Every structure is written in C-alpha cells, then in structure tokens.
Amino acid sequence: MGEQKKTFVVTRFDPDRDDAPTTREYEIAVQPDWKTLDALNFIKDHVDGTLAYRWSCRMAVCGSCGMMVNGEPRLTCKDVLSQYGDTVHIAPLANFPVVRDLVIEFDGFMEKFERVKPWILRAKEKAVEEGTHRQSPEQLADFQHFSMCINCMLCYAACPVVSNEPAFLGPAAIALGHRYNLDSRDEGNGARNQVFRGDGTVFSCSYANECSEVCPKKVDPAAAVNQAKIGALLDWAKGLVLPRGGPE
Amino acid sequence: MEVRRHDVIIVGGGAAGLRAAVAIADADPSADVALVSKVYPMRSHTVSAEGGAAAVARPDDSLEDHAFDTVKGSDFLGDQDVIQYFVEQAARELILLEHWGCPWSRNEDGTVATRAFGGMTTKRTWFARDKVGFHMLHTLFQHSMRYAQIRRYDEYFVTKLLVDGGAVRGVTALDVRSGELFVIAARAVILCTGGGGRAFPFTTNGNIKTGDGMALAYRAGVPLKDMEFVQYHPTGLPRTGILITEAARGEGGYVRNADGERFLVERDYGVGTKAELGPRDMISRAIVQEIEAGRGLKGTYGEYVHLDLTHLGEAHIEAKLPFVRELARTYVGVDPVHEMIPIRPVVHYMMGGVDVDIDGATDLPGLYAAGETASISMNGANRLGSNSLTECLVFGARSGEKALEFARGSSDASEDVLRQQGAEEGARIDALRGKRKGGEKMAVIREQMAAALERGCGVYREESSLEEACRALAQLRGRYADLGLEDASRVFNTELVAALELGNMLDVAEAVANSALPRKESRGAHTRKDYPHRDDQNFLYHTLCSFDPGGPRIGKKPVTLGRWEPQERKY
C-alpha cells in the first residue's frame, strides 16, 4: 500500500482564547482510498484531540460534514482526498458565523427554513380512514429531486448573494419551499409565495448557478429558485385580479 | 445552575423521538414538550435507512400474515401482544406520514407501491426510492416545525437521568455549544436515542449511534433486555460498513461467492426458496460460513462476497436503487450496473434495549423508551427488515401518548433537589473536561472495545470467546476511569462528548457480552458454535441485564406468547 504524506492546514478558533481564527498544520500519512473526513478523524484520534468538527453518517446523507476544502465547499465524507496535492486547506463553511474550529452556527439557516413553511398546507386535513392521497408517478417526479436536500448548506457557502445580503432566504430554503409548492397534495402556494416575495425575496437571486454546481445531491436549487420567481410573480399578478384565499 | 421546566422530555430527535413529540402535541395542544438531541434532528441516524417501512396495504395481504412473519422472524422470542398491536397500527402510521408529505413511491394508479423484503411472505414494504429513512425523517422533522409547543434543544447532550422519590424528574443536559450544564425538569422522559452499533468495529451505524439512552437507563437501575441479540446486516461495504439496502436483494439482486455461485440457492442455509430474501441472521451466517470455507474473496480490508445487480439493467437500478448505485461508486469505486459490489456482514441494529412494556414504560415511573433504544419486544431474537421504521412510528406515538398521560397525573420534584443533583453532575463533567493526567487514550480504548466485541460477540459465538470478551470489557471499564483528554475548552468540546459516548458504549458492550454468555442456545441473531440448536425448553425467555458495581446482574423475563407456539424456523 503506497504511503503518502499530506499537510493539512486547518482553521482553529476557540472564542475563549482566540480573538480571531488562526490555522494549525498537521502532517500525516494518508491512504489512497481516504475521503477528506478520514484524514480529519485520524488527526483527531491520533494527533490532536482538540480539533472540533461535525460528522455522523459518513455516507453523504446526514449533511453534517460540510466544510471548505482548498477554498471549495465540500461534503468531506464524500470528498476524495487523493485529488489534492501535498497541502490541503480545511476551513469552516463560508458565509456562516463560526462557533469553534470547523463548526459553524447555522441557526440562521434553520430560521429561513422554517419561514418557507416546509410542510403540507391544506385547508382541510384528510382523515386517516380515507387512506393515502392519490399521487401519480408523474406528479411525484415533479418535486422529487427537490426533496433530496440533505440540508448540508454547501449552496449557502457558494452563493454570492448570501455573502452580500443577510436577508436572502437562500438556495436550500427556497428549494424546499418550492418542493412543497410543486407537491400535488399541498394547497399552500399562496402563503409560500408571499414569503418568497417578502423579506429575503427570491428575486435577489442573480442567476449565478453556483448553488447547483456545488450541491452533492443534484437537487438543482438554482432551478427551484428561478421557478419560484416565476411562480411568485404569477401568483402576485393573479392576486391583483382574484381574491386571495388558501391556507396560511 | 439553570433549571428549565417542561411537561415531557424526549431525548433523541430521530423517527421515534419526533413521532412521540408530534403525538403529544396532537393529543394535547397545551402540552409543553422538550425535544433534546445531541444533533440537529435532521442529522439523526434514521436518515441513513434505505429500504422501506412495512405495513399491510394490499388486499392479498393480512394482519395475521404480517404478525406471523414477524413472530417467526423473531425466532419466537418476540412478544406477540406487542406484535399484534404493531401490525394493527402500522398502516395508519404510514398513511399519516403520507398526509404529512412523505414522497412514497407510487404505482401507476397513484396508490402507494410496495416491494418484497427479507422474511416477508407478501410485498408489504412501502418505500420512497431507496432513501426511505431520509424521506421519513425529513418529512417528520419538517412537519414537527409546525408545532410551537415542541421546544427543541439542539446539540444538547443528556448526561444523566434525575431520579427523586422513586420516579424520573428530569435530566441534566450539556449544551455542547457553550459547555454549560442545564437541568431540564419534566414529569416524564422518553428515551429515543437509537442503538449502540458504534461499539463494534464494522457497522452501518453513524458516529452518533453510541447507545446513550440505553446507558442512561442502565445507570438509573433500569434493566436492558435481550442485549445479546445484535443484528448483522448481510450487505455492508468492507472497511466503512456503509449499508447497501436489503432492497437491492428485494429488487432481484443475487449474492455470489468467489466461484460466482449463488450459494444461498446452491447450498442449504435454511433459507429455502426465499434465497436472497431470507431473514438477515440466516444470510449473515451463510456468508460467514462461505468465507470460513475458503470461498470468500480476499481484499485489503478483510474477506467478502459479492452482491450481483448486473442482471437488473441500468434503467431498473436508476429507477429503484439510485442511492445504492451512488454509494457503490463513491465508496468502493464500483458501478453496480456493470460490476458486482463487495459486501460482508456488518452490525446494523440492536434488537435488545431498554426493557419496556407495551406502553413503552420502564419499571422506573416516568421513564419511557421507543424505537431501537427500547426492547418492547417486537423483534425478539431477530428483526425483519422494514419493520423498524414502522416500529419507531407506532411505538413513538404510543409512548408519547402514555408519557403525557403519566405526566398529567404526576408531580414535580423540588427545584432544590434537582439543583443539587445538577450541581453534582456538573462537577463530574467539569472534572472530565480536559483531564490531562490520565494515561489512557480514547481511540485506543475504543478500538480495543470494538475488537473485544468483534471476537466475542460476532455472528458466531462460543463460551471461551464470550468469557474473554466479558473480562476484556470489564478491564477496559477500569482503564476508562484513567482516560486522558486534551481539550479543556468549554465551547463545542467534541472530545468531551466523545468521552461521555465512550462510557455509554462500554455500558452497552458490557450488557451485550454478559447477556450472551449465559444463553446456551442458538436463537435468531445469537448463534453459538457450542450450542447450535434452539432450546425452547430452557431458554424461551428474555434476558435482563442490570447494572451493578460488582458486575452486571443477569435476570429473566417471560415471553408473551399468543396465537403461535414456537415451531421450527425454516423458510
């Protein structure tokens, strides 16, 4: 087994001790089939137990381990380490406040997420006794890929608007709201489109498409945001003529 | 020390925990529920489940069939009253989830599709492509956001159950972000923290599955039930242990040895015509035997066999198993459309857990448990695939309602008592944080614990290796007290959390090994080389394992039989 060494330049920050984040370097032997997360785990287990970061499933489905690797937002459990040269820079996810080392504060995301009402909104709930809603495979295909979001927030790190406009709802939140707008069982388009036109409006999106480029799950949030723009606009126009109704 | 008050505390925010919270909020909109989880709920390990959730949905299926499949799958150790209630409620829960937005895969006519699964006589496994756990968890979590009365404590690690006057009165919880310890008082606590697969070296489980809830109950004097029954999922990837869902076999995949033989068909491993869709314990045993017979393939990370999906075609795989394809390509560099996937049995699920009755109640008043954390016991000695996700919903809901009822009739402990207990716990945690003088390294103890479990409590067990495992684990417990830690920070100290988790895993490991030793028979997932047959005469009971400073105390609890007397388990 070929043993190669790499140097990891890792951002460190402890608010009780540091005014601002600094970096520390770790040189370790790496295996050819490692993901970047494997290197972090090795460093924590055998070199420096004080390194703090989030991870759990290690199979790219829980969304915990998003970080900046050589300046790019990556899911470190999926990120192939061998693609990098001798030096690898690991930093916390961009555009988020940093709590400690590689750990970001993402309550800001959770708030934007809740604002888009990511649940089935109906005027009247269906009774359990009536069984499931009928939904054809075509109707399911309408929104299925938008429902694949693992909330890893790499898209927020990549979006230039998120860097500049704190109020912007952001790719994942809009994509998840739009997922419910497209779901045939939902009746909440009106309420959600009002959120889409309100504070942090979808119209702040400047067609950068960076979000879709970094998404590890091929959710294509750029598609959702731009579809949401049209949906919100049509809804507004309709609202000028017809009375507003629908569940809130 | 700050004391917060709620009606009910739920520890753990996965399928069971979220379902319990919603059940309480639906039952009583004025109820105040605390959902305390060491991770944000969408990170819970429910998210990685792939295959499906079972419920009777088709006209050619029956509750009796589902119940019997489950009883037989459990090797007749499952409690039949629990199983009966489960099959009756299963469809209702999955329908509710559909109403809440779960994107179940559909038939052409718009009804929910079902697929075949191991040990099930009919197609009754509802699925959402091959990411069911992901969709169920996100649906439940997003639905739970509607309820203002579900108060979330995200990234709070519960360290201890507070008991006073013979009942549970709350918990101490470490706010991981600030390092501050809180007392959260409530009249009922529901443990929904999942299992403890991370104590083993090869597991499908994520980093967070460290048996925290089981250890909390254990330390509070509540017995753990049937801990010896650990499920090895037959198809995990080598090294990482990442799960390749049973649905891959459900959709027609084959398992082949080094000679390309479908050994589950060609040789007699007790699975009969079910072949690759036999129950997990039998298939795992078959794979281990093939490898021991020299018909396995040798790789850098041990021996394995092959899962063959190449005959299914790209269209079928993309439609039904897209996540499997992605995992195989990402983690072993194999495209299942063209090549066979290397697989081996890995620890996946614990049938055992906190001893609870059909209401999810333990013998400690106010303490409940649901999901993988609990042993209620629905799964007995072996769980059928796709029963667990439904179990989380059915018994998450029931234990939520029962815990609320109990809380309504119960009383609060005095704040002074709680503060006092909280202060003691705070001192213990502070002493652990950044404890520099210890000579033992966490990674070493963890690896040795895992190795002991692998040697003693693998797919095949025997007296000497079990005794050795019990001894090794007792010794590791002693060495754990001498742990040396580097991180003295208060803010987001993951090393401290890992140390607490390691303590929990040692408790779980001790319970597993010490429960396995006295069971001198083979039943379900517990297979003894020295006692290869099932012995209903002497061992038709649930094992209880209770904490004792001198070493675990083993007890027995009768199995609730019902419609079916134990019979030979052949497929």
Place this chain on the structure above:
Amino acid sequence: MSVPAHPQAMAPSRPGRTRTAPPQRPDQAPFGGRYRSHTLFGATGFVYLLLGLLALEAVWALGGGSASWSGFQASLASPFMIAIHAISFVSVIFVGVRFFRLFPKAQPPRLGPVRPPPAPVIIAALYAVWIGASVLFAAILAGGIL
C-alpha cells in the same frame, strides 16, 4: 486567503450563547472565482443605464428636427460611441448566454400532462430565435430590406 462576508451573513435573529467569528467569503470578491460572473452581471446594469441615456438623447434629437437627428447619427460614429456600443454588444451576449443557460431550469416541471422539451432543445431554440431576429433586424437597419 479568506475575506470577510457581510458581517450579518447567515446570522440568526438572536445571538447564540457564545461569541462567533465573523462569516468569511469563499473567494476574493468582487473578482475572485464565484464573484467574477456575479459582479459582471451586476455591472451590465451600468451598461443599460448608458444605453437608456442614449435612447433619451436620440428621442430628444428626433424632436429637434431632421438636422439635429442627422447630427445625432453622426455623433454615433465617434470612437467613444463605437466603444460604448461594442461593450453593450458584449454585455448583451454575456447576459443572453447566462440567461439562456438557466432558462430551461426555470420552466415548471410540466403544464398539465405536457413536459417541457429537454434543455438542449430549449437552448437551441432560444439561440435560433435570437440569432435569427438579430440577423433580420441588422438587414432591415442596413437598408437591405424594407
């Protein structure tokens, strides 16, 4: 290597229990990697402003009679004006290409039973219409037809 983002980027509505380090951009704004295209896109607004002012000037010149209109047309031949028009041409192509790339994504998944055609088809159609209309207008303005 990293540059501060807006100090309130992704900030929660209430501060957390511990002090945080401020959010960092992934790249050097305004012209690093991800920002280059975004900044240029925003900058095309300035181009539209100039063209708008030019249109106003054209209308004013028209209102002043045929002499002032001829004077205005002559002024368009200056190197400065040609440069403005060249930059506008590049900007319009830039925005058009960027918009066309995204246009298929912005379509709803389907209208009733009808799904939109695949992205390459939509994009090809857009270019066809754009180039076709541009050629037609150029021919008309050059006096070749009409």
